[in-house]
Amino acid sequence: MSDRTRLTHEEALELAAPFVLNALEPDEEEAVREHLRACSLPHEELAELGSVIPALAETLEPVEPPAALKGRILAAAADDLAVRTVVPATAAASAAAPPAPEPIQIDSRRRPSPVSWFLVAAAGIAIVALVAVNLLTLGRLNSSEQYERDVAAVLEAGAQPGALTAVLAPAEPGGPRGLAAVSSNGDVTMAMQDLAPTTGNEVYEGWAIVGDAAPVPLGGFTVGEGGTGRLDGTGVPAEPGMTVALTREPGSGATTPTLPILAAGTAGAPAGATGLVAALASPDKTR
């Protein structure tokens, strides 16, 4: 950085107005921030000038964003939360799961990371308006939109009285992830992505595990090339701390999960998510 790094108090105050308006060059802005961090003198005028900024926004004519944007933001946030929870949720799922009769291998094909996937999707949205898109890009876009709609459905179900929400984190990095809501009467809505396509009679099966009780099947779904899937099933009434998990079964109607568990999470109201995030606060477990 330039020698502006060390601003005097007077120099910093001279830059107060452009600073609060975001009208400084990057090095100037950083110099002011550095001064504010280090200087113990009062900066009353700078605070006064900054206090007007929110009013400037009020002068704008209100414009509504596109309705689809909300789903995109919430889906990205859900994905972010799932990434944060990958390691602990895996450990919790392993502890809760009963012994498996015979393990099956997870499909080794991995889809792009959630971050790059959403960047691709976002970029695709802009490109669509400008140039023709190829079928692969369009397919990803469609699956992205489908996942956003599914996440919105989960959030709606999770907002009902007595319902709980679980973030399903992948057992392995790059594995399936998603979100599930369990209602007070046992209805379950689950939205998943990064799933390998099913073949033949294969299905993805959801499971509810309450305490030491045997896993309860929630229903199954198949997955195409898009890599997303949604489950609308029924299991056991929502109970804080219950585990919601996903396995891949050779056919529908499984009564015992075939390990490994591909993704799992702990259902909870606000406190449930709190616990997950708190447990994941370690920087090496977050993005």
Add this chain to the structure above:
Amino acid sequence: MSADDAVAPGRPVSTVEDDDRQVLARIANGELNALEALYDRYRTMAYSIALRVTGDASLAEDVLQEAFLGAWRHAGRYAEGRGSVKTWLLAIVHHRAVDAVRRRRPTNALPETEDVTPAALTAPDVWGEVSADLDASTVRAALDVLPEAQREAIELAYFGGLTQQEIATRTGAPLGTVKGRMRLALLAMRRHLLDQGAGP
């Protein structure tokens, strides 16, 4: 709900801010429904800012997504008692929007940060103090009564995303004059808003 609902006459601003802080605390705890509530409350104002600064609907959507995800990931950095959640959030939106505009120009991007307006976080914002008594048209009037050169400096900076140096180049005014116009304009708006909000 819209931003207008959040500051509707008859609803104490302090109640809105309390609600906002509770929502932000829930976001810090990883509650997606809380993020949805924050989005519903401020989406209109946030998008209006992003669209005005970028002048591009697609870019404005990207700005909003980045801003709300920034709030989602860094809600824990919000310091209660140092300004309203609304101010914090809209500052993130504006900062991201200006950054997006500058990325399209041959200038450097702004630093990556969610601590975007330390000044605004150290004192109650004027709008927060008087919004229960003023409507948007009164606030627009506070901008309209400014001398033309001062209003131009504010609009080019806040709504146009220009740096003070770029404003000086565009208007032909010395850099020091541009800085002075910005300062005088903000101080005049503050006085005007406080006078209006304080009654006759």
